[in-house]
Amino acid sequence: xxxxxLQHTEDDDIVIVEGxxxxxxxxxxxxxxxxxxxxxxxxxxxxxxxxxxxDEIFGLVGESGCGKTTTGRLLLRLVEPTEGKVIFKGTDxxxxxxxxxxxxxxxxxxxFQDPYESxxxxxxxxxxxxxPVRIQRxxxxxxxxxxxxxxxxxxxxxIPPEEYIYRFPHELSGGxxxxxxxxxxxxxxxxxxxxxxxxxxxxxSIRSEVAxxxxxxxxxxxxxxxxxxxxxxxxxxxxxxxAVMYLGxxxxxxxxxxxxxxxxHPYTEALIAAVPVPDPTARRTEVIIKGEVxxxxxxxxxxxxxxxxxxxxxxxxxxxxxxxxxxxxxxxxCHKYK
Amino acid sequence: xxxxxxQNLKMYFETMRGWVRAVDDVSFEMEKGDALGLAGESGCGKTSAALTIxxxxxWNGKVFGGSIMYKGEDLLKLDKETMRxxxxxKKISVIFQGAxxxxxxxxxxxxxxxxxxxxxxxxxxxxALNRAKRLLDLVGxxxSKVDRYPHELSGGxxxxxxxxMALACNPELVIAxxxxxxxxVIIEAQVLKVMKELQKKLDLSIILIxxxxxxxxxxxxxxxxxxxxxxxxxxxxxxxxxxxxxxYTQKLIGAxxxxxxxxxxxxxxxxxxxxxxxxxxxxxxxxxCAYAMDICKTKEPQMQEVAGSHHSVSCHLVGK
Numbered sequence: 323x324x325x326x327x328l329q330h331t332e333d334d335d336i337v338i339v340e341g342x343x344x345x346x347x348x349x350x351x352x353x354x355x356x357x358x359x360x361x362x363x364x365x366x367x368x369x370x371x372x373x374x375x376x377d378e379i380f381g382l383v384g385e386s387g388c389g390k391t392t393t394g395r396l397l398l399r400l401v402e403p404t405e406g407k408v409i410f411k412g413t414d415x416x417x418x419x420x421x422x423x424x425x426x427x428x429x430x431x432x433x434f435q436d437p438y439e440s441x442x443x444x445x446x447x448x449x450x451x452x453x454p455v456r457i458q459r460x461x462x463x464x465x466x467x468x469x470x471x472x473x474x475x476x477x478x479x480x481i482p483p484e485e486y487i488y489r490f491p492h493e494l495s496g497g498x499x500x501x502x503x504x505x506x507x508x509x510x511x512x513x514x515x516x517x518x519x520x521x522x523x524x525x526x527s528i529r530s531e532v533a534x535x536x537x538x539x540x541x542x543x544x545x546x547x548x549x550x551x552x553x554x555x556x557x558x559x560x561x562x563x564x565a566v567m568y569l570g571x572x573x574x575x576x577x578x579x580x581x582x583x584x585x586x587h588p589y590t591e592a593l594i595a596a597v598p599v600p601d602p603t604a605r606r607t608e609v610i611i612k613g614e615v616x617x618x619x620x621x622x623x624x625x626x627x628x629x630x631x632x633x634x635x636x637x638x639x640x641x642x643x644x645x646x647x648x649x650x651x652x653x654x655x656c657h658k659y660k
Numbered sequence: 661x662x663x664x665x666x667q668n669l670k671m672y673f674e675t676m677r678g679w680v681r682a683v684d685d686v687s688f689e690m691e692k693g694d695a696l697g698l699a700g701e702s703g704c705g706k707t708s709a710a711l712t713i714x715x716x717x718x719w720n721g722k723v724f725g726g727s728i729m730y731k732g733e734d735l736l737k738l739d740k741e742t743m744r745x746x747x748x749x750k751k752i753s754v755i756f757q758g759a760x761x762x763x764x765x766x767x768x769x770x771x772x773x774x775x776x777x778x779x780x781x782x783x784x785x786x787x788a789l790n791r792a793k794r795l796l797d798l799v800g801x802x803x804s805k806v807d808r809y810p811h812e813l814s815g816g817x818x819x820x821x822x823x824x825m826a827l828a829c830n831p832e833l834v835i836a837x838x839x840x841x842x843x844x845v846i847i848e849a850q851v852l853k854v855m856k857e858l859q860k861k862l863d864l865s866i867i868l869i870x871x872x873x874x875x876x877x878x879x880x881x882x883x884x885x886x887x888x889x890x891x892x893x894x895x896x897x898x899x900x901x902x903x904x905x906x907x908y909t910q911k912l913i914g915a916x917x918x919x920x921x922x923x924x925x926x927x928x929x930x931x932x933x934x935x936x937x938x939x940x941x942x943x944x945x946x947x948x949c950a951y952a953m954d955i956c957k958t959k960e961p962q963m964q965e966v967a968g969s970h971h972s973v974s975c976h977l978v979g980k
Contacts, residue, residue, distance in 0.1 A: 385844035495932050525701040525871060527933075530915040530926035552844065555874075555917040559926060582919060596849035598874035600916040602881075602897040610849050614814050 336546040337374040337397065337514055342406035343367055344392050348619060364618045366392045368570035369406065371645075374514070379540060379547040381561030381578065383554050383593075387615055389570040390550045394516040397548065398430050399423060410514060428458045431507040435519040437499035441491040448487035451475065451506050458510060474505040477542065478535055497528035501535065508539050515540075516548045521556060533560060555597050558582050563651070566590045569618055569626040572645060576652035586654045588631050625657065633658060661732050663865060664713075664833065665689040669726035671712045680936045682708040684889040685726070687963060690882060692832070695859060695866040697880030697897065699873055701912075703933060705889040706869045707757070710835050713867075714754055715743040730833075749776050753831040757838040759822040763810040769821045770796070770806030776828045795824040799854055816847035820854060827858070835867045840875065852879055874916050877901050885909045888934050888944040891963065895971030905966065905973040908945050943976065951977055 345363040355361075367389040374380045382390040395401045397408050399415055408415045410430065418426060431454075434440040441450055451471045461467045475483035478501040491499055500520065507515060520536065521529045537560065540547045551557050557564055558578055565575040566587065574587040585591045592611040599606070611630045616622055622629050628638040637657050645655040671683040682705045690696045698706045711717050713728055715735065728735040735747065756762045764772055773795055774788035783791070793803035799820040810818055819839065826834050836855070840848040856879065859866055868880050876883060876897070883900045885893045885908065893906040904910045914927030931948040934940050940947055946956040953976060961974040 385846065497932065525933075526873070526912060526915040527701060527929040531928035531930070533926060534928060554845075555919045558919060558923060559917040579923070592846060594919055596845040597919045598849075598852075598872070598878045599918045599920050600874040600877050600901065600913055601918065601920070602877045602901050604920055610853060611846060612850075614816055614847060615844075 334376040335373040336376050336411060337548075338407075338409040339370065339372050339374075339393075339397065340407045340409065341369045341371055342393065342396055342408065343369045343404045344389075344396055344401065345404045362619050365570050365621050366618060367396065367403075368621075370565075370567075370570075370572050372565055372572065372575060374546050374548060375563075376546060377540070377544050378562045379537070379549050379560055381549045381551060381557040381564035382567060383551060383557050383564050384567035385552060385593075385615060387569075387618060388567040389618075390552075390567050391518055393567070394432070394518050394548060394550050397514075398427075398432055398516055400432070428454075428460070428510050429512050430514045431510065431512040431516075433500075433503050433507045433515065433517040433520045436523050437496055437503050438491075438523070440503050441499055443491050445490075446487065447475075447489050447491070447494070447502055450491070450502060451487075451509055454506060454510050460510065470509055471505075474509045477508075477539065478502075478505050479531075480505075495528075497524055497532055500524060500532055504532075504536060504539065508543060508545075511543050512545060514546045514548075516550070518550045519552070520549075522551070522553065536560070553597075554582070554593055555599075566593065569615060569621055571626060571655065572653075573627065573655050574653065575645065576649075580649075580652060586648065586652075586659060587627075587656050588633055588658075589627050625655075662689040662729070663692040663694070663731060665727075665729040666709070666713070667727050667729070669709065669712060669728065670724040671708060671717065671721055672724055673708075673718075674720040674722060675937070678937050681889050681939060682721075682936060683712060684939075686886070686889070686891050687726075688884045688891060688894050690865060690867070692865055693859075693863055694882055695856075695868060695880045697876035697883045698867060698869045698886065699871070699876045699883060699912075700886035701871055701933060703936070704886040705936075706886050707837055709886075710754070710837055710867065710869055714748060714752060714835065715740065716748075716754075745780075749829045749831060750780055751831055752833045752835065753826040753829070755822050755826045755834065755836040755839050758842065759819040759839070760815055760842060762822060763818060765810055768807045768809055769813070770808075773821070773825050773828055776825070780829050791828070792824070795827055796821075798827070798858065799824045800850075814847075815843055816851060819843060819847075819851050823851075823855065823858070827862070827864075830862075831864075833865045833867065835869070837869045838871070839868070840870075841872075848875070855879070872916075873901075873913060874918075885912070888939055889936055890944060890974065892945065892975070893971075893973045894963070895966075895969065895973075899969060899971040903971075905971070905978050906945075906975050907949050907951050907977070909973075943974075953977075 344367040346366055348362040384390045396403050452467050455461050455467050472483045480486050549560050561578045564578050565572045568589050574590045585594055595607055613630050624640050625638040625643050628634040643655045643657045645653045647653050648659050667687050669683055669686045673680040673682055686709055700706050770789055770792045773792035777783055777788040777791055793806050797803050801817055801820050840851055870876055880897055883897050884891050887908050893909045911927045911929045929948050942958050943956040943961050946952040955976050961976045963972050963974045965972040
């Protein structure tokens, strides 16, 4: 949580996502291509809209294959959208040419999930963290590069920094590596950051420390933050507001605490009920929904959740529910709420 | 006589750089029908302890002492052949970590489940396949899927297939090594529900190995918390989770965010787990412990039972 009590206005919307859609064409064999008329597509992200406010941590929560990672990548234009806009501080990112996109990337950064894969094994820690500064040419002298690297390592409790800068990634533990990845992302003082499951590869005792550092960094640099995770319990700890995704759609969106304490969408309800709690005496409501997530190539008609929903009726099969506002800063896409 | 009693088990791995003390003086016990959770972070020796019980150690793993009494018989004294023929799968079976990759990709799942039945009980293929169908029904996949191949199944179904396979020869003890990692929460809840039901129905005993304390809290009735090759705390889940005595257990439980109740600050433990090639002297947790005293740096704490309970802990702070 960064700042709960801050009053937001329209001007505080740093990132505005409008009707963002991404279909991936499905790879087929040669014969299949000849036989079929239309190329089948994976409906990864289906016309979603949301805004991320200034200095807030916004969470995208969902199971694997719900489109949360694709959404994160679309926001940074690491994949091109099929439709829709991403407006970052008044500029439509999807319409920028290559040159201006490169300049824009200075202000938008990403942290990846696996610190064992995301760091170049042949570069020293210094070079890894300094790379964005060098590419973007933001430091005038090598001395300045050095100062910035030292500063960011100190911010991340890698003390003394001199002990780390000459090492290589394989000499560090998972938690240390992830801090390096965080440092590399923050060194350009970005205004917007996407973090794709940054804590899921870390052990519990290390994870909470890195979580604390992440929140501190977001605060320090006044950065807007998109936190992508499958772990709704951790999202509760990290995020000011969340959006729950299911099969490419946002099914519920609003402030984290209200969604977690009073979920409205049947899917959110099931997702929360399924999370184990570290307390053997806790009494849980058992809402275990049946079956598994259907294929995103032929998503179900109407509400995409109707095949697994315990409350589904005829309407749910025919008509897709719209994301409607039920209270202040609370949106649900379900026919139950009209 | 306990159903399974592991006493002072020591198992080290031989490496180029010396002996890695993966399991160092580990003791715990369980009764029939218990679900024991073996919890700890990566590299704490939980999987190594399980492999030692199963007699499935890699070539460089050597047992240096202790005993594994299974219904009064020391498994460490049995030769390899007896372990293979009479114990493994017939009495003790295992669900391996990463069920996604543990299945043979071009054999039907029915055939894979039937394989141990034919090997251990000498049944004909047809009979074995019939039992495979019953097992698939039992784990909720359905007998009709007996001819399916692993690539046709989703992650959750593969996990259930692994469970069916572990149950093929009616074992008494099933060791499940991280059975739900890589599964989504809803699927995880489904798989755990099936396991809990099966445990009751078949009067199974389960050793559940996981780094996820939340999952252990919901599934196991006894817990052993491991740190750096040692058991730091052991007792019933309610005792350990409600009244954790070891500073490591306290911090570790506090490090898991809960979806229930009010939001709390997450506890974090400074530093990193030690290198098991040269673990710190005294209590292995002392370099990271907030309450470390002088004695913790020199003298290793022994497991001691808290008066009047089956809750034991190895910490110098307790019993002072």
